[in-house]
Amino acid sequence: MPRPRSLSRDTLVENAMRQFWARGYEATSMEDLVRATGVGRGAIYTEFGGKKDLFLACLSHFSDAAVTPAFLVVEAEDAGFAAIETYLFDGVAEIASVGLPAKGCMMGNTLTELAAHDAEMAKVVRTHYDRLTDGFACALAKEVGQSPSDAEIVELAGLLTVSAQGLWAYARGTENADELWKKARMLIELIKLKLDVISEGAKDAD
Amino acid sequence: MPRPRSLSRDTLVENAMRQFWARGYEATSMEDLVRATGVGRGAIYTEFGGKKDLFLACLSHFSDAAVTPAFLVVEAEDAGFAAIETYLFDGVAEIASVGLPAKGCMMGNTLTELAAHDAEMAKVVRTHYDRLTDGFACALAKEVGQSPSDAEIVELAGLLTVSAQGLWAYARGTENADELWKKARMLIELIKLKLDVISEGAKDAD
C-alpha cells in the first residue's frame, strides 16, 4: 500500500484555491502553490497533470465549497425575494468580516483574466453565471407568482447576476465596507421596485 | 537634432494600450509590446522606464482616449437621464460592432487583476470609478432636480457604476450581443424606476 499523503486531496485543492483566488492564475507560480499547499511539486503533477488542470480543479472546488453554501438560500425550494436579500447581505457581511480589500468572486476574477482567451475557462465561468441566473430567476418568479422562464424574470435575474458580480469585483479595490453595504442595499431596492411593477402588471392581467 | 521616432509617443501608447487591454498586465510580455508597438525595446525603456510605467501610461491614455469620448455625453453640462441611456447603449453597440467576446473596460480589468495587491494601480482605478459616479450623480440629480451630493442620488450613481462595470466584464465572456442589450435595457429600466420614486418623494415634500 502507498504512503498516504500528508494532506487530503480536498485540503490540497482548498489551499491552492485560496492562492489562485487571491492572486489570479498568471501571478501564481508553482512555487507559490507548493508553499501554499505544503505538498511536493511531484505530487501535484502526478495528481493533477499541471498548473492549468489544478486551476480547473480549484474552480470546481470553488463552486462546491464557496458558491454552493452561499447560494443555498437562493436555491432552496421555497426561496423568494428575501432569500436574494440574504444572499447579498451575507456576502457583504462575510467580506467585511474577512477584511478589505476582498478577493472578489473567483469565477468573476477568472472571467476577467482568462475567459476572453481560453474557451475552457470561459465555459466553466458561463456555467456558473447560468447557475446564478437560474437560481435568481426561480426565487424572483416565486415571489411574484410567475414562471421562472418568463422573459422579464429571466432578464431581471440576469441583470442581478451581473450587478452582483460588479459588486464583488468592486470589493477587490476598496477598503470601505460601508460603500459595499450601500451598493448592496440599493441593488436590492431596485430589484424590489421592478418586482412590484411585475406584480402590478400580473394583477392587471387578471 | 535627434532622429525622429517612427511612431509618435501617442501612437506607441495607443498600441501598447490595446495589447494590455486585451490580455491584461501579467499575460503581456515586453516582446508582445515590442511587436504591438513596432518600437524597439531600448526606446520603450528610455521613454517609460519599464513595463509597469508603460502600463500606467496606458491606463492614463485609456482614460483620455476611451473613457472621455464615451463618457462625454454624461459629463455634458445639460446631461440628464437620457445621457446615461445613450452612454450605456452606445457602449453595448460599440462592443457588438467590434465583436464578441469584448475587451471589457481596462480599468475594470485592472481592478480585478491588480488593484488588490498594488496600491498605485488601485488608486488609478478608484479615481476612475469616482469620476464615473460623479458624472452619473450629476446627470441623475439634474433629471429629478436634486443636488448631485444628495445621498440617495450618490448611492444610485454608485450602483450604476458597479452594475455597468459588471456588464463590461460580462462582455469578456459571452459571444451573444443580445444578452448584453437585454441587461443594459433592464439596468436602464431599474434606474428609471428608482428615479421616479425619488421624483415622487420630492413632489410630496413640496
Added chain:
DNA sequence: CTTGTATTGGAATGATCATTCTAATACAAG
C-alpha cells in the same frame, strides 16, 4: 557629404517560469 544623435534589432544577463527527474525518505503491508 559629414557630423551628431536617437533609434534599432539583437545579443547578453540573470531571474523566474512550468515541468521533469531523481535519490532519499517515510510509511503500510506482509
Added chain:
DNA sequence: CTTGTATTAGAATGATCATTCCAATACAAG
C-alpha cells in the same frame, strides 16, 4: 524487520521573463 510504493525536496532543464547593453543604422542639421 523487510519489502514495496508514493511522496518528498531539490536539482536539472529549457523556455520565457524584464531589463541592460551595444554596434549598426537612419535621419536632421550644418
